[in-house]
Amino acid sequence: MSEKSLSHTKWMKRAIFLASLGKNTTSPNPRVGAVILDKNGSLISEGFHFKAGMPHAEAMAFNNLKNDAKGGTMYVNLEPCCHQGKTPPCVDKVISSGLKKVYISMEDPDERVSGKGIKLLKEAGIQVNLGLCKKESLDLNKAFIHRNTTKKAFGVLKWAMSIDGRIALKNGKSKWITNDESRSLVHSFRAEFDAIIIGGNTLRRDNPFLTTRGSKNPEPLRVVFTKSLDLPSKSNLWDCSKAKTLVIYDSSTANESYLSRIPKCVEVEKVLSDNPELISKILAKRGCNKVLWECGPNLATAAIQSNCIQEIITFIAPKILGGENSMHPFGDFEFEEMHEVIKLSNSQVSLIGNDICVKSLCKN
Amino acid sequence: MSEKSLSHTKWMKRAIFLASLGKNTTSPNPRVGAVILDKNGSLISEGFHFKAGMPHAEAMAFNNLKNDAKGGTMYVNLEPCCHQGKTPPCVDKVISSGLKKVYISMEDPDERVSGKGIKLLKEAGIQVNLGLCKKESLDLNKAFIHRNTTKKAFGVLKWAMSIDGRIALKNGKSKWITNDESRSLVHSFRAEFDAIIIGGNTLRRDNPFLTTRGSKNPEPLRVVFTKSLDLPSKSNLWDCSKAKTLVIYDSSTANESYLSRIPKCVEVEKVLSDNPELISKILAKRGCNKVLWECGPNLATAAIQSNCIQEIITFIAPKILGGENSMHPFGDFEFEEMHEVIKLSNSQVSLIGNDICVKSLCKN
Ligand SMILES: NC(=O)c1ccc[n+]([C@@H]2O[C@H](COP(=O)([O-])OP(=O)(O)OC[C@H]3O[C@@H](n4cnc5c(N)ncnc54)[C@H](OP(=O)(O)O)[C@@H]3O)[C@@H](O)[C@H]2O)c1
Ligand SMILES: NC(=O)c1ccc[n+]([C@@H]2O[C@H](COP(=O)([O-])OP(=O)(O)OC[C@H]3O[C@@H](n4cnc5c(N)ncnc54)[C@H](OP(=O)(O)O)[C@@H]3O)[C@@H](O)[C@H]2O)c1
Ligand SMILES: [Zn+2]
Ligand SMILES: [Zn+2]
Numbered sequence: 124m125s126e127k128s129l130s131h132t133k134w135m136k137r138a139i140f141l142a143s144l145g146k147n148t149t150s151p152n153p154r155v156g157a158v159i160l161d162k163n164g165s166l167i168s169e170g171f172h173f174k175a176g177m178p179h180a181e182a183m184a185f186n187n188l189k190n191d192a193k194g195g196t197m198y199v200n201l202e203p204c205c206h207q208g209k210t211p212p213c214v215d216k217v218i219s220s221g222l223k224k225v226y227i228s229m230e231d232p233d234e235r236v237s238g239k240g241i242k243l244l245k246e247a248g249i250q251v252n253l254g255l256c257k258k259e260s261l262d263l264n265k266a267f268i269h270r271n272t273t274k275k276a277f278g279v280l281k282w283a284m285s286i287d288g289r290i291a292l293k294n295g296k297s298k299w300i301t302n303d304e305s306r307s308l309v310h311s312f313r314a315e316f317d318a319i320i321i322g323g324n325t326l327r328r329d330n331p332f333l334t335t336r337g338s339k340n341p342e343p344l345r346v347v348f349t350k351s352l353d354l355p356s357k358s359n360l361w362d363c364s365k366a367k368t369l370v371i372y373d374s375s376t377a378n379e380s381y382l383s384r385i386p387k388c389v390e391v392e393k394v395l396s397d398n399p400e401l402i403s404k405i406l407a408k409r410g411c412n413k414v415l416w417e418c419g420p421n422l423a424t425a426a427i428q429s430n431c432i433q434e435i436i437t438f439i440a441p442k443i444l445g446g447e448n449s450m451h452p453f454g455d456f457e458f459e460e461m462h463e464v465i466k467l468s469n470s471q472v473s474l475i476g477n478d479i480c481v482k483s484l485c486k487n
Numbered sequence: 488m489s490e491k492s493l494s495h496t497k498w499m500k501r502a503i504f505l506a507s508l509g510k511n512t513t514s515p516n517p518r519v520g521a522v523i524l525d526k527n528g529s530l531i532s533e534g535f536h537f538k539a540g541m542p543h544a545e546a547m548a549f550n551n552l553k554n555d556a557k558g559g560t561m562y563v564n565l566e567p568c569c570h571q572g573k574t575p576p577c578v579d580k581v582i583s584s585g586l587k588k589v590y591i592s593m594e595d596p597d598e599r600v601s602g603k604g605i606k607l608l609k610e611a612g613i614q615v616n617l618g619l620c621k622k623e624s625l626d627l628n629k630a631f632i633h634r635n636t637t638k639k640a641f642g643v644l645k646w647a648m649s650i651d652g653r654i655a656l657k658n659g660k661s662k663w664i665t666n667d668e669s670r671s672l673v674h675s676f677r678a679e680f681d682a683i684i685i686g687g688n689t690l691r692r693d694n695p696f697l698t699t700r701g702s703k704n705p706e707p708l709r710v711v712f713t714k715s716l717d718l719p720s721k722s723n724l725w726d727c728s729k730a731k732t733l734v735i736y737d738s739s740t741a742n743e744s745y746l747s748r749i750p751k752c753v754e755v756e757k758v759l760s761d762n763p764e765l766i767s768k769i770l771a772k773r774g775c776n777k778v779l780w781e782c783g784p785n786l787a788t789a790a791i792q793s794n795c796i797q798e799i800i801t802f803i804a805p806k807i808l809g810g811e812n813s814m815h816p817f818g819d820f821e822f823e824e825m826h827e828v829i830k831l832s833n834s835q836v837s838l839i840g841n842d843i844c845v846k847s848l849c850k851n
Pocket of ligand 3: 203205
């Protein structure tokens with residue numbers, strides 16, 4: 124690579140780094156960072172998008188200019204927007220700034236943009252270079268891209284098990300399989316998600332809080348999917364002072380008289396079947412890019428089958444539980460041959476104290 | 488640490504390294520290495536024990552002397568023997584050599600030695616230093632020590648499973664869960680073992696070879712434990728040209744008329760119950776220091792319960808198998824509370840291609 128292209132890469136990586144500062148906060152928006160050099164190639168501004176309603180990365184960079192941008196260059200990991208959203212279109216600002224060149228990693232998959240921003244820049248006589256560090260940029264916004272292209276939320280399934288693959292003793296006891304460190308890691312890594320999903324049975328059995336314990340504000344939306352609506356009238360999820368809760372029920376099977384058990388602060392939505400895809404679509408529509416499925420075997424199996432899971436995270440504790448009828452992470456997929464099974468890829472392994480954490484991609 | 492003691496440590500580590508060259512071959516003997524310095528502190532010989540019947544490490548070192556040992560020093564990771572075995576006692580050689588000092592990591596747990604060798608050296612006026620690098624030496628010979636102190640073989644349990652803890656589909660199919668690399672790793676790591684144990688059911692279902700595919704000569708002893716003796720008359724284990732086979736049966740339940748199905752080249756031994764401890768004791772008596780349990784859930788559970796397992800090795804494939812009644816690594820331990828479960832420690836994780844290999848210690 125030439126020295127020149129190395130330096131372009133360096134600036135785009137800086138933009139991507141800036142974008143990553145919005146990791147847990149930009150939803151439903153993408154993570155975007157921008158760098159502006161003046162006509163001599165000196166850095167004169169930077170910006171990133173922090174939160175919906177706040178300035179886009181490009182706008183923040185223009186707000187922060189230390190010198191005239193005329194004849195300069197911008198590096199931005201996503202195509203600048205050309206539609207009026209909560210803030211005015213960035214393309215207009217780029218054009219009026221007099222910048223000569225814009226490096227863009229990738230097109231914005233949002234239907235309102237998807238190439239139109241680039242077209243406008245080119246029509247205004249700005250040189251546009253598309254594709255620098257595209258791989259990194261795709262990865263950075265993979266949940267946002269997934270939502271925009273599939274209209275479903277990017278799903279991560281998490282479970283904790285013993286090294287013999289059990290998630291509870293046969294009498295159902297499971298407190299605790301993993302160590303303190305793993306459990307508090309789960310609390311803090313929930314902050315990467317816009318919603319946390321469980322099934323009605325996990326609510327009844329575990330009565331969880333499903334919060335980040337304060338590391339995200341507002342807390343991720345807590346979602347309960349139920350076929351029966353047979354939910355308790357007392358539950359930690361009914362306390363909406365710390366986090367919001369949404370109950371989604373299958374109206375084809377639910378007993379709607381149970382609705383009275385749910386307090387007013389909890390939102391309720393009905394769907395026409397028990398297909399988890401419906402949850403994923405509802406949450407996508409609400410702007411959730413990335414959602415965490417913390418459900419038990421039954422809902423987890425259905426979520427995988429309906430293609431709602433793109434990544435899995437397994438916490439494996441170095442313990443042997445055994446048990447003829449102990450719970451396992453999944454129910455039946457009806458596989459008859461080994462080549463049919465679900466193959467995961469790109470596994471990354473880390474040690475959390477004595478526990479082992481495995482992250483893998485799930486494409487089925 | 489002083490420079491002097493650093494150099495003592497350096498020489499003892501060299502002795503331990505030499506000892507480790509006998510890793511897969513010394514059983515029933517320990518792994519021993521020896522280093523000899525002359526009276527000026529120059530290295531004049533080295534030796535290690537390779538195989539039962541061949542010279543002990545000390546004897547080999549005396550055979551290789553490049554200079555007079557009188558007034559010199561020896562470093563050896565295990566107490567020199569004082570009993571006439573297949574070769575004469577090493578203590579006599581040390582004394583007659585005129586060595587002034589001997590550094591020994593640890594006493595020999597073998598009842599015929601256990602301190603007597605050290606006593607004889609001291610009585611002959613030799614300065615004995617005991618305990619240098621003891622931790623490393625204990626680890627190097629942990630299987631040998633285990634056998635000598637418990638009269639049972641050191642047991643390692645190995646299984647392969649999917650990331651949801653399944654060892655087969657519910658129809659029993661399991662070829663293959665792990666990748667080629669993991670499976671050939673299993674072949675070569677069998678060379679660390681003196682015997683490989685399975686139960687009758689694994690023989691009937693999988694008809695395995697249980698060899699190192701040539702990487703150890705002779706191959707480890709292949710052991711089948713059966714309660715029923717209902718073994719097939721054709722089986723890969725009945726071909727004794729590549730490796731020996733031993734069938735151990737529980738005479739309280741076996742149908743001895745099935746003995747006629749087993750060819751003459753296969754050794755047969757009977758025991759009075761189905762307690763896996765009996766296997767472990769028989770193999771210890773035969774000089775097996777370290778044995779690999781490659782059994783299915785039923786025998787694995789019994790082997791753990793009877794304290795035959797000191798280490799576990801799990802191969803985890805990044806696949807989801809699911810299945811309501813799929814096989815898991817273990818049966819029922821009847822645990823009622825989470826604090827009762829079997830805790831593993833000192834887990835080491837490695838990646839074998841996409842598979843994850845976890846080794847842990849098992850003390851229950
Ligand atoms: N170790 C772990 O990581 C972990 C994580 C979560 C849960 N768990 C354990 O898992 C157990 C609960 O297991 P579970 O499988 O019953 O979990 P779940 O997460 O409650 O999912 C099942 C429930 O989801 C609802 N549901 C909606 N659509 C569904 C569909 N298509 N398929 C299946 N269920 C659907 C039903 O609720 P209704 O019954 O209300 O209709 C159903 O009972 C608890 O004991 C909990 O402790 C373990
Ligand atoms: N994934 C893996 O790592 C792995 C490894 C090994 C096996 N497997 C699978 O495991 C399945 C076999 O499972 P399994 O549990 O039946 O395995 P097994 O290894 O055959 O052990 C059970 C058999 O051992 C004999 N036995 C002797 N003493 C026993 C005792 N105290 N308790 C239990 N059994 C005793 C019995 O043989 P008799 O019936 O002859 O009396 C019994 O059927 C096969 O499908 C095989 O493919 C998987
Ligand atoms: Zn914008
Ligand atoms: Zn000796």
